[in-house]
Amino acid sequence: MLLSVEHVTMYRYDRPVRGVVQSHRLTPSKFDGQQTLDWSVTMTGGTLGSAFRDGAGDWVQGWTVAGPVDEIEVRVSGRVLTTDLAGVLRGHKELVPPQAYLRDTEATEADAALLELAQIVLTAESPLSGCHNLCDAISDAIVYRPGSTKPRTTAAQALAQGEGVCQDHAQALISAARAGGIPARYVSGYLQSGQDGMDHEAAHAWGELYIAGIGWIGFDPANRCCPDDRYIRIGSGLDAQDAAPIRGISRGSGSEILSVTVAVQTQEQ
Amino acid sequence: MTPYFNEMFQNNAVRPPYAGLEGWSADMPADIRLAKQAEAEALFRRIGITFAVYGEGGDPDRLIPFDMFPRVFTANEWAKLERGIKQRARALNSFLVDVYGRGEIVRAGLIPAKLVYQNDAYEKSVCGFIPPKGVYSHIVGIDIVRTGPSDFYVLEDNCRTPSGVSYMLESREMMMRMFPDLFRENRIEPIDSYPDKLRRTLASVAPAKCDREPTVVILTPGHFNSAYYEHSFLADLMGVELVEGQDLFVDGAFVYMRTTEGPKRVDVIYRRLDDDYIDPLCFRPDSMLGVAGLMDVYRSGGVSICSAPGAGVADDKAVYTYVPEMIRFYLGEEPILKNVPTWKCGDASDLKYVSENLADLVVKEVHGSGGYGMLVGPKSTKQQVEDFRALIMADPNNYIAQPTLALSTTPTFVEEGIAPRHVDLRPYCLVGERIELVPGGLTRVALREGSLVVNSSQGGGVKDTWVLAE
Numbered sequence: 001m002l003l004s005v006e007h008v009t010m011y012r013y014d015r016p017v018r019g020v021v022q023s024h025r026l027t028p029s030k031f032d033g034q035q036t037l038d039w040s041v042t043m044t045g046g047t048l049g050s051a052f053r054d055g056a057g058d059w060v061q062g063w064t065v066a067g068p069v070d071e072i073e074v075r076v077s078g079r080v081l082t083t084d085l086a087g088v089l090r091g092h093k094e095l096v097p098p099q100a101y102l103r104d105t106e107a108t109e110a111d112a113a114l115l116e117l118a119q120i121v122l123t124a125e126s127p128l129s130g131c132h133n134l135c136d137a138i139s140d141a142i143v144y145r146p147g148s149t150k151p152r153t154t155a156a157q158a159l160a161q162g163e164g165v166c167q168d169h170a171q172a173l174i175s176a177a178r179a180g181g182i183p184a185r186y187v188s189g190y191l192q193s194g195q196d197g198m199d200h201e202a203a204h205a206w207g208e209l210y211i212a213g214i215g216w217i218g219f220d221p222a223n224r225c226c227p228d229d230r231y232i233r234i235g236s237g238l239d240a241q242d243a244a245p246i247r248g249i250s251r252g253s254g255s256e257i258l259s260v261t262v263a264v265q266t267q268e269q
Numbered sequence: 270m271t272p273y274f275n276e277m278f279q280n281n282a283v284r285p286p287y288a289g290l291e292g293w294s295a296d297m298p299a300d301i302r303l304a305k306q307a308e309a310e311a312l313f314r315r316i317g318i319t320f321a322v323y324g325e326g327g328d329p330d331r332l333i334p335f336d337m338f339p340r341v342f343t344a345n346e347w348a349k350l351e352r353g354i355k356q357r358a359r360a361l362n363s364f365l366v367d368v369y370g371r372g373e374i375v376r377a378g379l380i381p382a383k384l385v386y387q388n389d390a391y392e393k394s395v396c397g398f399i400p401p402k403g404v405y406s407h408i409v410g411i412d413i414v415r416t417g418p419s420d421f422y423v424l425e426d427n428c429r430t431p432s433g434v435s436y437m438l439e440s441r442e443m444m445m446r447m448f449p450d451l452f453r454e455n456r457i458e459p460i461d462s463y464p465d466k467l468r469r470t471l472a473s474v475a476p477a478k479c480d481r482e483p484t485v486v487i488l489t490p491g492h493f494n495s496a497y498y499e500h501s502f503l504a505d506l507m508g509v510e511l512v513e514g515q516d517l518f519v520d521g522a523f524v525y526m527r528t529t530e531g532p533k534r535v536d537v538i539y540r541r542l543d544d545d546y547i548d549p550l551c552f553r554p555d556s557m558l559g560v561a562g563l564m565d566v567y568r569s570g571g572v573s574i575c576s577a578p579g580a581g582v583a584d585d586k587a588v589y590t591y592v593p594e595m596i597r598f599y600l601g602e603e604p605i606l607k608n609v610p611t612w613k614c615g616d617a618s619d620l621k622y623v624s625e626n627l628a629d630l631v632v633k634e635v636h637g638s639g640g641y642g643m644l645v646g647p648k649s650t651k652q653q654v655e656d657f658r659a660l661i662m663a664d665p666n667n668y669i670a671q672p673t674l675a676l677s678t679t680p681t682f683v684e685e686g687i688a689p690r691h692v693d694l695r696p697y698c699l700v701g702e703r704i705e706l707v708p709g710g711l712t713r714v715a716l717r718e719g720s721l722v723v724n725s726s727q728g729g730g731v732k733d734t735w736v737l738a739e
Contacts (some may be wrong), residue, residue: 021519021562023550047521049562050569055369055396062565064520095397097372099386238393247550249561251518 017252039078087226334730392579
């Protein structure tokens with residue numbers, strides 16, 4: 001499928017800040033399911049910093065903006081040709097060993113309820129069926145409700161309140177998977193919005209679980225499926241914060257107002 | 270008769286390296302000794318070399334006690350130690366390059382994957398990155414104890430930012446000032462080249478993008494840090510800037526330091542703060558001590574960080590048990606310095622042994638340092654042993670146990686005169702383009718009679734350490 005992405009993040013400061021430093025993971029991953037036709041990331045007034053591909057295979061690009069500045073726009077646009085690989089991350093070059101994704105963070109630390117969900121993978125016939133069942137179970141346990149959680153809500157908190165957004169689904173999934181001994185990571189990316197009448201989050205997140213013999217496989221509890229050709233993968237991490245597409249900091253006392261618009265659409269080939 | 274090896278006296282005779290100190294110490298009248306001791310304390314107080322003790326309350330500017338009786342090694346003893354230390358520093362760096370690369374040692378089944386990759390100190394953000402000259406740990410502090418004439422054991426490795434080198438330099442300075450005759454009568458290897466060697470080591474690992482004389486800085490968390498004195502002392506001796514996070518900033522692909530003449534590009538950062546705090550974009554977002562964007566510049570070769578982020582995975586106390594394997598695997602050599610036999614409480618059969626012999630063992634936290642959170646079985650009450658047993662059982666993976674070593678003693682000035690006290694040694698091995706170390710290191714002494722804990726936070730003091738020229 002040919003997908004086009006327009007993703008604009010606006011930062012407005014009520015008082016000008018002295019400078020901004022950001023680290024972006026905003027470039028589509030290189031693997032057999034994605035072919036990037038064109039892609040650009042721009043930042044108003046920004047100086048391109050260092051860029052490199054990290055051990056997890058993500059393209060990282062640093063930016064700095066010299067102040068004073070009261071408004072910054074990060075604009076991502078491009079087109080990606082996608083193929084449905086049933087969630088399998090085939091042909092992705094990375095060096096971080098899967099075992100490194102058994103480590104928990106504050107956001108993914110399992111409580112009793114998550115440990116109980118981990119039983120699904122521990123008692124499954126095969127690791128693969130266990131992962132599918134776990135994905136469904138997370139889907140059932142956390143109802144999609146925008147605004148019901150905060151960026152720092154942990155997997156355990158989201159599960160306890162029974163509602164959340166894709167971030168919460170993904171963190172609960174990887175938390176329970178790790179507790180079940182399956183290396184798991186948080187993935188950020190895009191999802192083609194709305195043509196099936198469902199309300200998707202276009203700036204999306206899901207989980208990837210590692211199964212020996214197959215490799216990394218995506219699972220999206222928010223949509224109860226494995227990522228297909230409607231998905232664009234951009235980066236991964238131990239949790240939402242670690243996988244954030246934009247990490248940044250501003251110098252100055254101005255408070256920040258953030259607005260984000262994302263459109264992901266199918267294009268005629 | 271003490272079972273401990275006394276480094277000065279054996280069978281009522283003075284061992285050769287201490288021959289030059291026998292007359293000196295015997296002839297020193299008590300009033301002179303006390304006057305000298307007071308002079309040393311005043312000098313230390315004046316230069317401001319104090320030590321804040323965590324968790325003990327009291328005077329945060331407490332002086333670290335200085336003992337005037339030097340600790341002495343022969344040229345031969347040192348030659349063996351030096352070879353062993355350099356060998357270890359090489360193996361530890363090879364290990365770091367490996368586990369952030371293909372992890373051959375894990376694939377070969379010589380060290381458990383879990384111990385490396387699930388280690389809190391394993392930093393996946395540096396996977397695939399080989400720092401300049403292949404060095405992760407540029408200053409390796411190796412803690413060594415002695416139990417006999419030729420028996421040396423490595424107690425632990427410090428691959429991040431080992432502290433205490435300022436005490437090594439100041440102790441020598443103090444001795445030379447107070448007892449100049451001793452340095453004329455004995456042929457003592459000098460150590461004053463350390464700051465130069467450190468600066469050369471740091472400059473030698475400047476990133477590829479640096480095309481001129483590298484600018485080196487020391488990054489300190491600030492004056493409230495217990496080792497701040499050392500940070501400013503080293504900056505001073507090396508002739509480099511001492512900076513805090515707020516003095517540095519990232520612009521484009523490089524790191525700059527604010528100076529009165531405008532921004533100046535920085536090539537090598539000798540950081541004296543933990544990984545967690547060096548870059549809020551990559552690590553703890555609430556850290557105010559670091560430099561935003563530093564890791565991106567580092568990963569793309571715009572600046573060097575010493576020690577390299579992630580180096581801590583090599584000096585974990587559980588990883589320690591595998592260092593002899595690392596030496597064989599990477600260097601194809603037999604270890605020159607021995608490891609202390611270590612039981613990992615995370616291992617069921619080891620745990621059983623530890624539990625049955627707890628009163629005879631020393632137990633430490635895997636990530637502990639500074640002599641905190643440890644049990645010295647033979648020096649503890651039954652109740653203390655039982656309390657510690659509960660801690661181990663609650664989290665066995667967090668503890669390792671070792672036999673209580675019969676640490677050697679050296680003569681030490683105490684109230685009653687001169688008495689043997691237990692000592693250890695921390696040499697500082699510099700790893701850059703070359704591997705080198707100055708002869709000696711920091712000798713720490715347990716000033717309490719019978720105590721085996723030499724940490725300054727636990728009542729330990731320091732001594733000047735001599736290596737005699739051949």
